[in-house]
Amino acid sequence: MAMSLIWTVMVGVAILCGLATGNGPAVAKGALDGAAAGVELCISMMGPLCLWMGVMEVMERSGIAQGLSRLLRPAIRLLYPDFAGDRAVMDAVSANLSANLLGLGNAATPLGLEAARLMAERTPGVASDALCMLVVCNTASFQLIPTTVASLRAAAGSADPFDILPAVWLASLISITVGVTAAKLSSRCWR
Amino acid sequence: MDLVFTMLVPFLMLAVALWGLARRVDLWSALTDGAEKGLKVSLRIMPPLIGLLTAVHMLRASGALELLGDALGPALAAVGIPAETIGLLLVRPVSGSAALGVGAELIETYGPDSLVGRTAAVMLGSTETTFYTVAVYFGAAKVGKTRYAVPAALCADVAGFLAASWAVRLLF
DSSP, X not given: OHHHHHHHHHHHHHHHHHHHHTXXXXXXXXXXXXXXXXXXHHHHHHHHHHHHHHHHHHHHHTTHHHHHHHHHHHHHHHHOGGGTTOHHHHHHHHHHHHHHHHTOHHHHHHHHHHHHHHHHTTSTTBOOHHHHHHXXXXXXXXXXXXXXXXXXXXXXXXXXXXXXXXHHHHHHHHHHHHHHHHHHHHHHHOO | OHHHHHHHHHHXXXXXXXXXXXXXXXXXXXXXXXXXXXXXXXXXXXXXXXXXXXXXXXXXXXXXXXXXXXXXXHHHHHHTOOGGGHHHHHHTTTOHHHHHHHHHHHXXXXXXXXXXXXXXXXXXHHBOOHHHHHHXXXXXTTOOBOTTHHHHHXXXXXXXXXXXXXXXXXXX
């Protein structure tokens, strides 16, 4: 629903603004160019994306994700003190975090949802501090190798698609730190 | 230092392959099965990308994005965010595919190695589709009272946009 609205607003604004600025013909041409660009973009991204999904599949099958999940356990306990003793929740949360780090989005979501469901059993209908923290952590991105973006840059002819890695790590770290801090502070004063 | 990050990915591929071999994983079929999933993902994102890039190209041709950038640009520039990324800031928390479409258009128009192109890429890489994630998680947990989750998540988004702009200026 949200998308239908956004799309209609985008097209409507483009037409109104095009008429007002005398760019009407360019808007008409833009529609067709854009549709073609969508296909071109997808095809040029396909190769790098497939390569990465292949590497990720090897990571998943060879147990790298599970190893990372064990490594992350102590940090997870600090973030979710209320559930530190709950084995099932801790397993799901740390597996969710490690899948997010490795960019295994398809694996991360079901694990995170399982953790959310288990957390909500204690406080039905109301988001506990732990559940808020889980959601904030999952709305922040902390992928070690942002493959989709790198594929996008490669498709546009970047000299070095991965040179943004340190910048992405820095920005992700700041973003997640602010999110976690905001959640921790709010948990003290928000009823 | 640059070479370290450039070669990180090929080395990571080799490391993962060696680890897989040591753990007696059928490496080749894992690799090709994963690539097949990649094909499916590409096909799944193609229809939304066609729709969104159509709208984004229309918006760009109409001059609306420039107008919006002119209106809000000075405020953004004051905190260090390139005015051209305004469209990306607006759609990023709402729709992942729309953000991908707008980001792709920015990277294509300004060049992947330009300040705007890099900032757009870092913004895409360091933020998530906040409202979608919130809806899915609270939906799965059947939770109606979300308390401070949305404001805290949006704080993280704003911090991510600012940090992306600063990091690109600092590192390139």
